[in-house]
Amino acid sequence: MTDLAVVVPVFNERDNIPPLLAEIASALRGRIDFEIIYVDDDSTDDSVAVLTAARAQYPELRIVRHLTRSGQSTAVWNGVRAARAPWIATLDGDGQNDPADIPKLLAAREGAKPELKLFAGWRVTRRDSFNKRISSKVANAVRSRMLQDDTPDTGCGLKLFERETFLRLPYFDHMHRYLPALVKRAGFASQSVPVGHRPRTAGTSKYGMLDRLWVGLADLRGVAWLMRRAKVTRTEEV
Numbered sequence: 001m002t003d004l005a006v007v008v009p010v011f012n013e014r015d016n017i018p019p020l021l022a023e024i025a026s027a028l029r030g031r032i033d034f035e036i037i038y039v040d041d042d043s044t045d046d047s048v049a050v051l052t053a054a055r056a057q058y059p060e061l062r063i064v065r066h067l068t069r070s071g072q073s074t075a076v077w078n079g080v081r082a083a084r085a086p087w088i089a090t091l092d093g094d095g096q097n098d099p100a101d102i103p104k105l106l107a108a109r110e111g112a113k114p115e116l117k118l119f120a121g122w123r124v125t126r127r128d129s130f131n132k133r134i135s136s137k138v139a140n141a142v143r144s145r146m147l148q149d150d151t152p153d154t155g156c157g158l159k160l161f162e163r164e165t166f167l168r169l170p171y172f173d174h175m176h177r178y179l180p181a182l183v184k185r186a187g188f189a190s191q192s193v194p195v196g197h198r199p200r201t202a203g204t205s206k207y208g209m210l211d212r213l214w215v216g217l218a219d220l221r222g223v224a225w226l227m228r229r230a231k232v233t234r235t236e237e238v
Contacts (some may be wrong), residue, residue, distance in 0.1 A: 003199060005083035005163070006102070009075030010093035011041040014050045016204035018040040020091070021058055023099040031103065037082055038093075039064045039075040073176045080166050088166065090176075092157030094200050097121065101195040105160035108193050116164040118183045118190035125198040146224050151180040152194055158195055170226060178223045180196030187232035 006024055010017065022038065028034045036058065038047050042065070049065045060192045064082050066075065081089050089105065091097045112119075155177055169175065169182045180190040 002035050002100045003032050003087040004087050004089060004106075005030070005079075005085040006034060007039065007076060007079035007083065008036065008091050008093050009039045009041060009079065010029045010043065010047055010071050010175065011046045011069070011072075011075075012043045012047060013093040013203050014043070014045045014047045016232075017050045018054065020095050021054055021061065022100065022101075024091070025058060025060070027099040028101050028149070028168060032106070034040060034060060035062060035083070035085060036060050037062045037064060039079040039082075040066065041071065041075045042066045042069040071173050073171075073173050074190055076176050078138040080163055083163055085181060086163055087160065088163050089160045090157060091121065094153040094203060094205070096198050096200055098196045098198060101158055101193075102160070104195060105158070105193055109160065110190070112166070113189070115187075115189045116191055117162045117188040118179055119160040120180055120190055120192050121156040121195040122153045122192040123156050124194045126197055146220060147178070147181040147211045147227060149178075149181040149184055149190075151190060153192065154178065154180055156195070156197075163222060172219075172222070174219050178219065181223055181227060185227050185230040185232075 006028070008020070017038070024036055038051050038061065040051065040063065048063065048065055051061070055061050055063075062082065064078055066078070074237065076090055079090075087109075088098055089102050091099060092126070101121065108119050111115070157176075161179065161183070165183065165186065165188060169179075175182065183190050184220075
């Protein structure tokens with residue numbers, strides 16, 4: 001039985017696919033039974049062709065393709081749904097997350113309390129532009145104050161979580177940025193784990209600062225409403 005599924009959402013990342021696949025395989029082969037699920041969000045480059053060719057070298061690789069562009073959260077959602085493993089690790093497809101940090105998250109899970117269902121990467125040292133670092137710092141501060149999710153870096157794409165718990169969460173676009181709050185809303189807990197972060201070496205970012213700002217404000221209000229309306233009741237069978 002596969003123990004771990006590594007889900008990687010991509011859109012026009014053809015040059016980042018081969019090196020990232022090699023790093024995932026190097027980090028996990030011999031440690032755990034795993035599969036790699038790349039979810040292509042209707043790329044306009046030849047990302048799917050690059051992935052298809054890579055299957056000869058990586059038998060663990062599976063490819064899910066969106067027939068219409070649907071965004072990163074939907075790509076993660078469909079990758080988790082397709083997974084055969086009980087635990088999921090996610091990575092951004094741009095290569096800025098280091099797959100060598102996945103074992104750190106797996107180690108944090110060992111011996112953890114049962115209520116810990118999410119282990120979130122914490123990019124202690126960001127390798128992004130100044131504007132991106134400042135906007136993320138402000139966004140994290142506002143989000144943490146409003147949602148009380150006790151997470152310093154919810155935007156890190158490197159995460160480890162239980163598949164069953166994830167599929168119980170309310171689905172909406174951009175939900176991947178609010179997983180700690182949504183897990184808390186479901187009655188569970190998360191733990192932040194310091195991980196590395198790398199500069200992008202190929203391709204271009206798919207997000208602009210203003211795009212994140214306006215969409216983020218709308219999402220934040222919605223998640224805050226969900227948190228206020230949550231009710232988790234302990235039960236016992238009589």
